[in-house]
Amino acid sequence: MALVTLLAVNWSPELRGIIVVLIGIGVLMGSIYLLLTTNLGSRLGFLVVLAGLSAWLMMMGIMWWVYGIGLKGNPPVWKAKEVIGGSVDNAGSDVVRGADIHSATTEKSVDGWKLLAPDDPSFGQETAAADDILQNQTQLFKAGDYKALNVYSKGGQRFPKINDTLDFLAFFHKPHYSLVEVQPVVPSLTEPGRAPPAAVVDTSKSPTYVLMERDLGTIRQPSVTLTFGAAIIFLLCCWTLHRRDQTLRRNVEQGKAVVPVRTPV
Numbered sequence: 572m573a574l575v576t577l578l579a580v581n582w583s584p585e586l587r588g589i590i591v592v593l594i595g596i597g598v599l600m601g602s603i604y605l606l607l608t609t610n611l612g613s614r615l616g617f618l619v620v621l622a623g624l625s626a627w628l629m630m631m632g633i634m635w636w637v638y639g640i641g642l643k644g645n646p647p648v649w650k651a652k653e654v655i656g657g658s659v660d661n662a663g664s665d666v667v668r669g670a671d672i673h674s675a676t677t678e679k680s681v682d683g684w685k686l687l688a689p690d691d692p693s694f695g696q697e698t699a700a701a702d703d704i705l706q707n708q709t710q711l712f713k714a715g716d717y718k719a720l721n722v723y724s725k726g727g728q729r730f731p732k733i734n735d736t737l738d739f740l741a742f743f744h745k746p747h748y749s750l751v752e753v754q755p756v757v758p759s760l761t762e763p764g765r766a767p768p769a770a771v772v773d774t775s776k777s778p779t780y781v782l783m784e785r786d787l788g789t790i791r792q793p794s795v796t797l798t799f800g801a802a803i804i805f806l807l808c809c810w811t812l813h814r815r816d817q818t819l820r821r822n823v824e825q826g827k828a829v830v831p832v833r834t835p836v
Contacts, residue, residue, distance in 0.1 A: 600624065607620060618808055621804065622812065625801045625805035625808060626805045628801035629801035632794050643790050643791075643793065644789030644793050645788040645789045645790065646790055647790070648700070649701075649784070649785060650783060650784055651708060651781065652666075652748070652782045654780070654781055655782060656777065656780075659672060662780070664782060666748055666782065672684045672723050680725075683725045684723045684750065685724055685725070686721060686723055687723065693724065697722050697783065698719045698722060698751060700751075700783060701751035702714075702719075704781055704783070705717070705781065711779070712753075715756075718756050718770045718772055719752070719753050720752045720753065720754055720772070720778065721751075722752070723750040723751075724748070724749050725747070725749075725750075727744060728744070729741035729742075729744055730743050730745070746784060746785075747785035749784075749785070750781070750782050750783075751781040752778050752779075752780055754778040755772075755773045755776045756770040756771055757771045759771070
């Protein structure tokens, strides 16, 4: 009756989840440990079960590490570094101050800055990140009060690389910066039932620049920690089992040497 009452807990999702996990551990790993205990003994069975479990966790961590799935950390995001008003010469960061960014094109970079084409996927992603900074974080503008004009990108290269194809050892990255140029638009009246008119940039007002830096996140860090932690436990279990076998073999050999040899009468 008490077990039925315990399993009927449904008012707290956290408590119910903990109970389900504990039952799963007891049924799955506990049943294997019980089977090995009856054949190998409690201590040896525990070592074998722990070695098998850590090996499985190590292989699963490697798969999560390679494909970036499973247990994930923080995803990569754009973080605000500075919001610049008027001109990039007013920037407090040396990354963009003094750079002639308006001379950069999609083909030619100036001072490391390169213009992104409007059909580039990064254009929309970086514009959306700048919208969140301007509307939610700093609250300088409201939605529809401005228009994104240009997006510039700098850095982000991976190294060390042999060439563009042999880059499997390029684990390091240079800082990746993005500069989004926005400018207020002329207020327009909207009529019910009709599409809003196209936004017209107000040239009498100065543009605003949003300088962002790419945070690569820690999406693979939990799987890396799981892989190395499980590998250490697996190697310790194997080393302990190996020492046990050596001790057992040595004790058996010593026991044979002590036993007297009886000659037949």
